[in-house]
Amino acid sequence: MGASKGQKLSGMQRQVLSLYRGFLRAARLKPTEDRRQIESIVSAEFRRNSKQVDRKNFLYIEYLLRRGKKQLDQLKSPDTIGLSSCNVSSSKKKC
Amino acid sequence: MASLAGSSISMQPRQTLATSRVSGLKLVSFVNRGRSSLSFRLRPDRLRISCAAKPETVDKVCEIVRKQLALPSDKAVTGESKFAELGADSLDTVEIVMGLEEEFGITVEEDNAQSISTVHDAAELIDKLCGEKSA
Numbered sequence: 001m002g003a004s005k006g007q008k009l010s011g012m013q014r015q016v017l018s019l020y021r022g023f024l025r026a027a028r029l030k031p032t033e034d035r036r037q038i039e040s041i042v043s044a045e046f047r048r049n050s051k052q053v054d055r056k057n058f059l060y061i062e063y064l065l066r067r068g069k070k071q072l073d074q075l076k077s078p079d080t081i082g083l084s085s086c087n088v089s090s091s092k093k094k095c
Numbered sequence: 096m097a098s099l100a101g102s103s104i105s106m107q108p109r110q111t112l113a114t115s116r117v118s119g120l121k122l123v124s125f126v127n128r129g130r131s132s133l134s135f136r137l138r139p140d141r142l143r144i145s146c147a148a149k150p151e152t153v154d155k156v157c158e159i160v161r162k163q164l165a166l167p168s169d170k171a172v173t174g175e176s177k178f179a180e181l182g183a184d185s186l187d188t189v190e191i192v193m194g195l196e197e198e199f200g201i202t203v204e205e206d207n208a209q210s211i212s213t214v215h216d217a218a219e220l221i222d223k224l225c226g227e228k229s230a
Contacts, residue, residue: 017189046186050184
């Protein structure tokens, strides 16, 4: 997803950026310390995938988008404050 | 005879010179009326930029962009700076817009957020949104 601004973004790229925005917005509602942690984990995860995932691998990106949306829904719930980091990092650990 | 012909020829160019000077004056005064007194036709972009967004907004945006991208202090950030040229990818741009939202207490619609590519774009949009908020 190395497209820079000014270039026309594909629909999928826009979905990814929209999801990222959603995560950052959800993080705002958490206490400051949790928020920093969530932001750094989310940012690292998006950047990692943007480098590792082939931009033509639409099926996998769609899967990541679906999974991200579910994780975002969980993060939005006021109950998940401590769990939020585990939610996001679960993609690495498969917990 | 020859001298008469010569004088009549020298009259003609003087006349055309005079008319061209008058039309030149007309053009300048017209431009002055339409825009501000700073009507440099060579750099229409700069003129637009200096008129559209408040300088303090531009400064604040520059500061936030610098912080967000962790730019060194010797790197120049101006109104014309493109985020992409400063080394920002699309994820960085999302972060910058989110940071600006918090700083100015505004909400940027998704469609607008996608179209921001320079510091000046951001400052212009912020001024617009702040104006709507206070109105």
